[in-house]
Amino acid sequence: MRLLIILTAFIIYLPHYAFAEIVVIVNPRSNITALTHHQIIDIYMGRNPGLTNDQKLQPYDQAIDSLIRSDFYYGITGKPASAINAYWARLLFTGRASPPKSVANDSAILEIVEKNPLAIGYLDKRYLNDHVTVVYSIKRQGRENTEH
Template sequence: MHNFSIKKTVASLTFTAAIMLSASAQAAIAVVVNPGFADALDQEKVAQIYLGKDKTMTPYMQSGGTADEFIDKVLSRNASQFKAYWAKLAFTGGGRPPKELGNDAEVLKTVASSADAIGFVDAGSVDGSVKVLFSL
């Protein structure tokens, strides 16, 4: 009976560790603006900015997994749909896609230095140079 209890405890710990690892594998994304930005923006408003429907701010993108997750969660599209959307708009003269930067450090630097910039970074990269609107 004692052996069964040890096996049950090991199985429980293994399950708990697996859940913790899967949760940490998906890093949180922080949507950031210049620290002087006074307004609050919700996810819907941010989506309008990144889709060119609201031109009050200049959006910045990144390539890679963070961008794919942002596009999926905030814009309710996949990366291919997002690119096709902007290709169509650009072709018809309806706008230009968000400017693309290479990494979190470039986004933080650009957003911190421009009053109308908005971007997203891995939440672990956020420093005092920007203001976090919300995290995903």
């Protein structure tokens, strides 16, 4: 009986995690419809992504100890969160760049991107709505990336 409960819970939970995606979103008024893997890395690693018209996006991060942040950075760089944190300490304390501003959760990201035409953020695909544009996505389980 116990085995049956565990198996049922596993089957219910599996689709939510195994096929979960993180999507990178922008405001539709930015006129950006897709970004490359390199551009996502550059935006979130303090570099100039070389967008058309020299557009300067403002990246937003999830909470520093959140699982989605770890999965996002692992998905784009292949590195653990600790390596990303040390990398940002290098950039900040050499005066090169300041890290993306952190917000509490997916809904906070969604709210900021909906309001700010220059904002870019990432969130779990399940929280997506029609008021933002998906420009990149990352599979959480398979660690495989797909460009839109």
